[in-house]
Amino acid sequence: MINITIEDRNGEQKPLEIPEEINLSLMEVLKASDYNILATCGGMALCATCHVQVLKGLDELPEPGDEEMNMLDTLPDAGFDSRLACQIRMNENMEGMVFRIRGDEQ
Amino acid sequence: MGLFAVFEAGLLKMRCHLVDTLQQVGGQLSEIYPHKPIYDIPGYPEIKAQELIDRLMDQIAPFNPGFTLGERVESLDKQEDNSYIISTSDGNKIHCQVVVIAGGLGCFEPRKPEIDGLLTFEGKGVEYMVKNPENFRDKRIVLAGGGDSALDWTIFLSDIAEKVTLIHRGDTFRGAPDSAEKVHELANKGKIDLILQSNLLAVSGNGKLKEVSFTGRDQITKSIETDYLIPLFGLSPKLGPIAEWGLNIDKSAIQVDTFDYSTNIERIYAIGDINTYPGKLKLILCGFHEAALMVQSAFKHVYPDQKLSFKYTTVYGVNAF
Numbered sequence: 112m113i114n115i116t117i118e119d120r121n122g123e124q125k126p127l128e129i130p131e132e133i134n135l136s137l138m139e140v141l142k143a144s145d146y147n148i149l150a151t152c153g154g155m156a157l158c159a160t161c162h163v164q165v166l167k168g169l170d171e172l173p174e175p176g177d178e179e180m181n182m183l184d185t186l187p188d189a190g191f192d193s194r195l196a197c198q199i200r201m202n203e204n205m206e207g208m209v210f211r212i213r214g215d216e217q
Numbered sequence: 218m219g220l221f222a223v224f225e226a227g228l229l230k231m232r233c234h235l236v237d238t239l240q241q242v243g244g245q246l247s248e249i250y251p252h253k254p255i256y257d258i259p260g261y262p263e264i265k266a267q268e269l270i271d272r273l274m275d276q277i278a279p280f281n282p283g284f285t286l287g288e289r290v291e292s293l294d295k296q297e298d299n300s301y302i303i304s305t306s307d308g309n310k311i312h313c314q315v316v317v318i319a320g321g322l323g324c325f326e327p328r329k330p331e332i333d334g335l336l337t338f339e340g341k342g343v344e345y346m347v348k349n350p351e352n353f354r355d356k357r358i359v360l361a362g363g364g365d366s367a368l369d370w371t372i373f374l375s376d377i378a379e380k381v382t383l384i385h386r387g388d389t390f391r392g393a394p395d396s397a398e399k400v401h402e403l404a405n406k407g408k409i410d411l412i413l414q415s416n417l418l419a420v421s422g423n424g425k426l427k428e429v430s431f432t433g434r435d436q437i438t439k440s441i442e443t444d445y446l447i448p449l450f451g452l453s454p455k456l457g458p459i460a461e462w463g464l465n466i467d468k469s470a471i472q473v474d475t476f477d478y479s480t481n482i483e484r485i486y487a488i489g490d491i492n493t494y495p496g497k498l499k500l501i502l503c504g505f506h507e508a509a510l511m512v513q514s515a516f517k518h519v520y521p522d523q524k525l526s527f528k529y530t531t532v533y534g535v536n537a538f
Contacts, residue, residue: 149322149453149454151245151249151322151453152245152250153499155249155250157249157250158249158453159451160453160454180391181364181365181391182364182451184362184364184385184386184387184390185328185362185367185449185450185451186328186450186451187330187331187361187362187386187416187417187448187450188330188331189386215328215453215454
C-alpha cells in the first residue's frame with residue numbers, strides 16, 4: 112500500500128491508502144476517493160483544474176514535463192510546489208507525501 | 218454533442234439552431250484538445266478531435282442548422298403555448314419548441330486571480346479578454362500571466378498601446394518559445410516592461426482603474442499607474458446561467474431521466490457531459506446515444522399532431538431540408 116495525506120480546501124488533512132499496483136494518476140485517485148476536483152480535460156494536462164500543492168515530498172516526484180509546466184504558468188496562484196495531479200502517476204516512492212488540493216471545484 | 222443532436226433531430230424533420238458561448242462549434246474538442254487523438258469513436262480506430270467535429274459538421278449540413286456563436290444563453294422564457302424564447306448575452310432572441318442543453322462542462326470563463334478590488338473594476342479597466350484591440354490604442358496596459366495568450370497579447374498590444382507591462386509569476390516562459398523570445402526582445406529594446414517573479418496584489422482607482430500593485434520575490438510591494446489590467450490565467454468551466462433556470466442540479470450537472478434525457482422541466486433536455494444520472498459515463502459515444510433517444514421525445518412537442526414512426530437511414534436515407 113502507498114500511504115499519502117490529502118489536505119482539502121478547508122485545510123483538513125486525511126490519510127489515503129492506495130494499492131501499489133493501481134496504475135492511476137493522483138487526479139484519478141482523488142476523484143475515485145470522492146474529492147471534489149474538476150479535472151476538466153480528463154488528464155491531458157490541458158486545463159490545470161487539478162492543481163495541487165505538494166506540501167511534503169516534492170523532490171521525490173519526477174520533474175514536470177513541458178505541457179504540465181506550460182499549464183502551471185497559466186495559473187494565478189501556482190507556486191514552486193505546484194503540480195497537476197493528472198500528471199503524477201501513483202507509485203511507491205510517493206509514500207508519506209502530503210498534497211493540498213487547489214484546483215477548481217465541480 | 219449538440220452537433221450530433223442536430224443530425225438526429227434532422228432525421229425527424231426538426232430544424233435546430235445552435236448557440237455557443239465559444240467562437241466556434243465543437244465545444245471541448247475544438248477548444249481544449251483539437252489535436253488530441255480519440256480512440257473510442259465507433260468505426261474510427263483513431264480520429265483527432267477537430268477532425269471528428271469537422272465530420273460532424275459535414276454530417277449535419279443537409280439539415281441546415283442556424284448558428285449563433287460567441288454568445289451565451291442567458292435566459293429561457295416560457296411562452297403561453299409552452300414554447301420557449303431564449304435570450305443571448307448579445308440580446309438576440311430565438312423562439313423554439315424545445316431546448317436541448319448540450320453544454321459540456323458549462324461556459325468557459327476566465328480564471329480570475331484572487332486580488333483585492335478586482336471585481337470592483339471589472340469593465341472599468343479590468344478586462345479578461347481583448348475583444349476589440351482598438352480600445353487599447355494609446356493606452357497604458359498591464360497584462361498578467363505566463364501562458365501563450367499572455368505572451369501573444371503582449372506582443373500584439375505593444376504595437377498599438379502607449380505602454381505595455383507584463384507581470385509574470387515565474388522567471389521563465391514555457392509557452393511557445395518563439396513568443397517568449399519575442400517578449401524578451403521587446404523588453405530588451407525597452408518597448409515593454411517585463412516584470413518577472415512577481416504576483417498581482419491589488420487594484421485601485423476612483424470609479425475607474427488607476428493603479429495595479431504587485432509584490433516581487435523580495436516581498437516589496439510596488440505599483441504601476443495604468444488604464445487597463447488584463448489578467449490572462451486561462452479558462453475555467455462554470456455552469457453559468459444554467460444554474461438559475463430551475464433545473465435539478467447535482468454537482469454542477471443537470472439531473473435527467475434516462476428514458477429520454479429530459480430534465481425536471483418539460484421541453485428542456487440535457488445531453489452529454491452536462492447531464493448526470495445513475496451510471497453516467499462521460500464518453501462521447503454515450504452522448505451520441507443520449508441525443509438519439511432525446512429527439513424521439515422532443516418530437517412530440519415539436520409536432521404534437523403527428524405520430525412518430527421510427528425509420529432507418531439505410532432504408533430512407535438522409536432527406537435534406
